[in-house]
Amino acid sequence: MTRASRLSRCPLPFLCALAGSLVAAPPADLERRIDQLLARMTIEEKLGQMSQGAFLGSPVAERDRQGIRQGRWGSFLNVARPEDRAEAQRTALNESRLGIPLIFGQDVIHGYRTVLPIPLAQSASWDPELVEQGARVAAREASSAGIHWTFAPMLDIARDPRWGRIAEGLGEDPYLASAFAAAMVRGFQGPSLDAPGSIAACAKHYVGYGAAEAGRDYNSAWIPEILLRQVYLPPFQAARNAGVATVMSAFEDLNGVPATGNEFTLRRILRGEWNFDGFVVSDYNSVVEMVTHGFAADPGDAALKGIRAGVDMEMTSTCYRDRLKALVEGGKIDGKLIDEAVRNILRVKFRLGLFDKPMPAAADRGALLAPESLEVARKLAVESAVLLKNDGAALPLSKSIGKLAVIGPLADSPLDQMGCWTGNGVAGDVRTFLAALKDTLGPARVLYAPGLKTAKDSSHDGFPAAIEAVRAADTALLFIGEDANMSGEARSRAYLDLPGAEQALAEEVAKVGKPVIAVIVAGRPLTFHDLAAKVNAVLYVWNPGTMGGPAIASLLFGDAVPSGKLTVTFPRTVGQVPIYYAHLNTGRPASPNGPRISPGIPINPLDYTSQYIDVDFTPEYPFGFGLSYTTFEYSNLRVSSPAIPMGGKLTVTADVANTGKVEAEEIVQLYTRDLSASVSRPVRELKGFRRVRLAPGEKKSVEFTLGTSDLAFYNARMQLATEPGVFHVWIAPDSDRGLRGEFRVTE
Ligand code: BGC
Secondary structure, eight states, rough: OOOOHTTTTTSSSHHHHHOOOSSOOHHHHHHHHHHHHHHOOOOOHHHHHTEEESSOSSOOOOOOOHHTTTTTSSSOOOOSSSOOOOOOOOHHHHHHSSOOOOOOEEESSSBBSSSSSOHHHTEEEEEEHHHHHHHHHHHHHHHHHOOOEOOOOOOOOOTTSSSSGGGGGGGGOHHHHHHHHHOOOOOOOHTTTTTTTOOOOEEEEEEEEEGOOOOTTTOOOOOOOIIIIIIHHHHHHHHHTTOEEEEEEOEETTEEEEGOHIIIIIIIIIIIITTTSSSEEOOOTTHHHHHTTSSSSHHHHHHHHHHHHOOBBESSOOHHHHHHHHHHHHSSSHHHHHHHHHHHHHHHHHHTTTTTTOOOSSOOOGGTTTTHHHHHHHHHHEEEEEEEEEEGGGGOOTTTTTTEEEETTTTHHHHHHHSSSSOOOOGGOOOHHHHHHHHHHGGEEEEEESSSTTTOOOOOHHHHHHHHHHHHEEEEEEEOOOGGGGSSTTTTOOOBBBBBHHHHHHHHHHHSSSSSEEEEEEEEEEBBBBHHHHEEEEEESOOOOOTTHHHHHHHHSSSSSOOOOOOOOOSSSGGSOOSSSSOOSSSSSSOTTTTOOOOOOOOOOOOOOOOOOSSOSOOOOTTTOOOOSSOOEEEEEEOOOOOTTTTEEEEEEEEEEESSSSSSSEEEEEEEESOSSSOOOOSSSSEEEEEEOTTOOOOOEEEEEEEEEEHHHHHSOOOEEEEEEEEEEEESSSTTTTTEEEEEOOO
């Protein structure tokens, strides 16, 4: 949305004009009001606007109140209580010289009080509309507690499940992540930033943070510009195009230059190429950390490099407020850079309507956990669960089953069910898997024995009780995976297998000989080949949030049908990482149909192709994969024309039929490949997707339109262009299969 259209959304423009609301003002007027304010501000007040504090005491300490009165703070983050936000805001508006409001930011990453599935899970829904509703739920709840701004969405493409923050992202694919980026920005920001229930979004972490070497958090990222533009930047550009109000610069050094001091990504691309006019906030301490990186000599130099690069607001460290004044006075830095930063910040504050908006004195409890919010959370949890194995139709379970053994440390663990970044989530609100299963079957038919206290627990003490429960039951449900604190920030892992004694527990349970269903709760792709081989079904539910219990119970008993598909490739072993579907072909590709090295034979490869001597080269589960309780058949691929001229369009259509016995939704995917170009192009790239609902026996034609601009890529001169030539196109159930067609793009 353009600035003009956003500003013209006041429902009653004449009232807004009467009230002197700047939000309804046209852009020129807005800029004039900013000019007027800027002209009255001292350098200290300007630097105050550029400073975000982390610790606001509760109740607000006199020292902080004094700082706010003096205009020394522009923002605070993660303030615990609405009452404290209201008090600080009253002080800023009524007692500071210029009455400039504070902006309160918070990590509302996947819900506020109603905790939604983690973002990686949400992406497995392939349902941007529902994800937008989820962000709206989060925004409504957060804004009711006086939060103006969320540090979300996180748009870091990650192709390395060792990196714990993969949980917070939207998968490995830039096309899909871009769709979700826009959806989340729309959800958080609503029809306009000053609309009731809207908060400012923040596209983070700009940029390349998800490419941390070796998957170790905060580690360096080396990304050639062509890859940066092709893969890592698009979700940010999509957020920008959706009108995102703010952007957060990342922690890592990108090609040797810290993202927070990176003039190329911040000034040239974000401001120059994309005309972003919101503000950029640093990540936590990331300005001063440029000294630790070895990129700045001291905090003053860090301030200089941050502001030059275009970071407007400094989160928590105080290089700007402590050092910039002297640098301006010493002629080391042009005061215009300071004014520009303050202008960007004030613009967002005006757009949010903060100058006029009363702060809620306390959280509006009625806005939290509303039935319709819980329903969105439940639906998201249903749509994001991915069925990875279902031998012999082990699922769904019959409700007339005799007894069900519920085993595993994650069956009744509210915090683990919520996942990482749930500062405002409350354990007592969570409907756990166990509780929901008891609701479904009645408590007497559910035999619960966790076997382990936590996922990391390595003691076998609880095994005998678990085995006894399995013996007494008809089927065992095994809730295993990761504790919530194993994913998220600073939670990198070098092993991706089941932690603690979970594998041993699964083996003991399987030995009993009853059907076993594994429900995996985790913030990342895990490697669980041996487990999958021993159980009848695997349902991957991630950290599904507050409503995870009812959602997963409905899937297990067939009241809902699994439809989620993976948005990240699952490796067979950590040694295959990084592994992703949109890789280049290489000059010696291995082929699933070609000669294969038998895994385990460490010598004499049969073929000099790109594979391993000790493990199959293919992933355990490919991107886009997910099963259903029904089966789908794809047939009759049609490409509307064998050739299209540059600038033209064609349609690609296939019939998709539900060949099973239950109504279900299938996520139909469109991929292309450019067979020869001035730079090698991936073996497949996602270009479209659709959720299609089909009754048993029903067949629908699914049509996609492809224009030549959809086939554009960055060439070696960093120009986005489509090149003529032959393309393959697939309509497919996942990135590994599908019906293939061909067309040619002509000059
Ligand atoms: C994280 C950000 C987060 C910020 C504020 C940092 O450590 O990297 O994602 O928004 O803290 O809590």
